[in-house]
Amino acid sequence: MTRGNQREIDRARAMKKEAGKGQKKEGDKLQRNAADKDALAEKVARKAAQKAKEEADAAAAAANGTVKAPSKKKGKKKEEGLDDLLSAGLAGGKKGKK
Numbered sequence: 072m073t074r075g076n077q078r079e080i081d082r083a084r085a086m087k088k089e090a091g092k093g094q095k096k097e098g099d100k101l102q103r104n105a106a107d108k109d110a111l112a113e114k115v116a117r118k119a120a121q122k123a124k125e126e127a128d129a130a131a132a133a134a135n136g137t138v139k140a141p142s143k144k145k146g147k148k149k150e151e152g153l154d155d156l157l158s159a160g161l162a163g164g165k166k167g168k169k
Contacts, residue, residue: 098106
């Protein structure tokens with residue numbers, strides 16, 4: 072290939088790449104902000120409804136005398152000392168054959 076041809080190919084590739092990068096959202100800034108505001112309000116409403124449902128379920132369970140068992144918590148991981156870290160993998164090592 073000639074050098075000029077390579078430049079044209081690179082330019083075409085760059086233009087194609089830039090066209091793909093275009094604005095993902097349509098509309099002007101005010102429309103995008105309004106859409107984002109609506110989406111956030113919907114998300115907050117869903118979270119509030121979910122929290123209210125969980126509280127109602129907990130109240131109903133308390134009224135019936137049934138209590139939800141708490142989930143098991145994992146204990147804290149024991150910190151390894153410096154000696155443990157240094158000796159890791161050394162015990163029971165393979166001996167070389169002669």
